[in-house]
Amino acid sequence: MLKNLYLPDKFFWMYGSLPPLFLLSFFFPLLFLPTLGLLGLLALLTLTDAWLLFRAISPVEGIRQLNRVFSLGETQEVSLSLKNNTGLSLKTILIDELPEQLQIRDFLLTTTLAPFGEKTLHYPLRPLTRGVYHFGYLNTYLFTSIGLLHRRLLLATPEEVAVYPSIVQMKKFEFMGLHRLSATEGLKKIRRIGHSYEFEQIRNYVPGDDFRSINWKASGRRNALMVNQYEDERSQQIYCILDKSRLMQSSFNGMQLLDYAVNTSLVISNISLLKYDKAGLITFSDKMGSIVKADNAPNQLQKIMQVLYREKARQEDANFELLFRATNKLIHGRSLLLLFTNFESKQGLERALPLLRRINQTHLLLVILFENTEIVHFVEKPVQNLQEVYHQTMARKYLSDKQEMVQTLRQYGIQAILAEPEKLSLASVNKYLELKSRGLI
Numbered sequence: 215m216l217k218n219l220y221l222p223d224k225f226f227w228m229y230g231s232l233p234p235l236f237l238l239s240f241f242f243p244l245l246f247l248p249t250l251g252l253l254g255l256l257a258l259l260t261l262t263d264a265w266l267l268f269r270a271i272s273p274v275e276g277i278r279q280l281n282r283v284f285s286l287g288e289t290q291e292v293s294l295s296l297k298n299n300t301g302l303s304l305k306t307i308l309i310d311e312l313p314e315q316l317q318i319r320d321f322l323l324t325t326t327l328a329p330f331g332e333k334t335l336h337y338p339l340r341p342l343t344r345g346v347y348h349f350g351y352l353n354t355y356l357f358t359s360i361g362l363l364h365r366r367l368l369l370a371t372p373e374e375v376a377v378y379p380s381i382v383q384m385k386k387f388e389f390m391g392l393h394r395l396s397a398t399e400g401l402k403k404i405r406r407i408g409h410s411y412e413f414e415q416i417r418n419y420v421p422g423d424d425f426r427s428i429n430w431k432a433s434g435r436r437n438a439l440m441v442n443q444y445e446d447e448r449s450q451q452i453y454c455i456l457d458k459s460r461l462m463q464s465s466f467n468g469m470q471l472l473d474y475a476v477n478t479s480l481v482i483s484n485i486s487l488l489k490y491d492k493a494g495l496i497t498f499s500d501k502m503g504s505i506v507k508a509d510n511a512p513n514q515l516q517k518i519m520q521v522l523y524r525e526k527a528r529q530e531d532a533n534f535e536l537l538f539r540a541t542n543k544l545i546h547g548r549s550l551l552l553l554f555t556n557f558e559s560k561q562g563l564e565r566a567l568p569l570l571r572r573i574n575q576t577h578l579l580l581v582i583l584f585e586n587t588e589i590v591h592f593v594e595k596p597v598q599n600l601q602e603v604y605h606q607t608m609a610r611k612y613l614s615d616k617q618e619m620v621q622t623l624r625q626y627g628i629q630a631i632l633a634e635p636e637k638l639s640l641a642s643v644n645k646y647l648e649l650k651s652r653g654l655i
Contacts, residue, residue: 219264220355220364228256228362256362263360266302273300274327276352276369278310284341285380286477287469294335294352294370298327304356307364308335311350311372315343341377342468344476344523349373379480379522387481387643388488415443450655451494451508451549452486452646453541454479458499458525459532461556464584466635471584475554476522478582478639482552482646483518489650495521496544498537500530505544534569541573550655552580552642563619571626578655580629582642583620587634589613 232253239246267273279293298304308323316339323335341347352370357363416432419439432440456462456479462472483493487510494508495518504521506514532555541551551573557563573579589609597603616632623630629649633641649655 218366220366222357222361222364225260225362232256259360260362263358263363266358266360267356267363267365270300272367273302273365274298274304274306274354274356274367274369276354276367278349278352278370278373280349280373280375282375283381284339284347284375284377285382286341286344286377286473288380288382289338289340291336291338294323294337295332296325296327296335296354296369297332298330301329302358303327303329304358305361307355307357309353309355310337310370311353312339313347313349313375315341315345315347340468342473343470344377344379344473344525347375347377349375376523379519380477381480383477383639384480384484387639388484416440417443449510450491450650451545451547452482452491452655453494453496453508453545453549453551454482455537455551455553456495456497456503456525457532457553457555458497458503458527460527460529461532461558462554463527464556464586466587469635470527471556471635472525472527474584474635474638475582476525478554478642479552480515480519480522481639482642484515485643485646487515493518494545494549496537496540497521497525498532498540499528500533500536502536502540505540507544508549532566534566538569538573541577545577548577548655550578550580550646550649552582552646554582556584557619560615560619560622563622567622567626570623570628574626574628578629578649580631580645580649581623582638582645583616583630583632584638585616585632585634586612587636 232249235245235249235252239249275297277295279295281290284290292310294308294310296306304327306325306327308325310321310323312318312321321337323337325333325335327333349370350372351368354367354369355364356367357365416429417440419428419433419441423441427441427443429440429442456472456475458472462470462475464471466474479495483495486493490510492508492510493514495504495506497503497505504525506518506521545551553570557566570579570581589612593606593609593613595606597606620630620632629645631641631645
């Protein structure tokens, strides 16, 4: 009983007011009896409060309801269900033992339970790292309307939840990409420039169609222009390549660049499989990491997700020569390679550029660079003094260098995009659909 008994501030304020009154009673004897009576009243209230709180073995029951799997970077809702087994109105203070990865030190919920009543509380969590999250006990502190004592109960047994790459984001882009209902979301619907050799159907000509696709025989029979429609090529190899070097440890909105790349890789892999392509994965830094050969087997997406779940950034620089040798040896046939990497200077790109060009000779290489949104916001702020002018000038030069990197890659025939971390999936999916619709892969 004593280990679950807690004394709140009200207890100390009430009992702490008695010693000054007893001290004054030495000078004013008439105060002694009222002060003594007040002490007796407080003692009676304390005993009554203790009896009300501890007379029931289990006055309150509670459970924590969690999703079986959390999605990285997505807000998750946790529910706490409480049930009052007594005929008293109980006030409660709830302190949930949250996973250490969340670094939340001030979690506190308060509520009142009606006699024999039930209540469900909700609170949001946003996991920013992958891995296993350990939830401890739900510490529940009960007190009555008297409020001189608190009783602690340990509810909701400890449990673990795995945080995987964002399944929520994957499903969102699956719907947007396949159902083409995304005009307001930024996903582009791109008109085909050329066509593959996978014939689909003959349909009526509409302005903008490639005149080379006109079927003159069908047009003559219908007395109207008809065109051949072709499907996208299928069973093409799509590899997401993740740079796990130290530059991918930069954090934006609490998430590392590597984690943004992990979420986007899952999105691209899912859409490519739904487009009947083969999805694969390669990770590297100073040494080769995980390799999932491109395939369209039913369990391919699950295999890729399990690999992405375990990937961690390293402290060393990326070895692009090692990547070139790996792609040369492991990837057979022309493939689309989406390389998620980060260069902080033009010199870094110049060192890697000869190897990227050699990779692009065999495959279609798409280099995806990250835009530093914090520097963009800093540049837009009004300056107050000469020092801030200097800092903004350097920031503008950094942003200009990033744009030059993209232009340099494109000059050498390498596909490249510069994307904000929060919009990485959107930009990557758009580019994949564009390359596919143009028949470049």
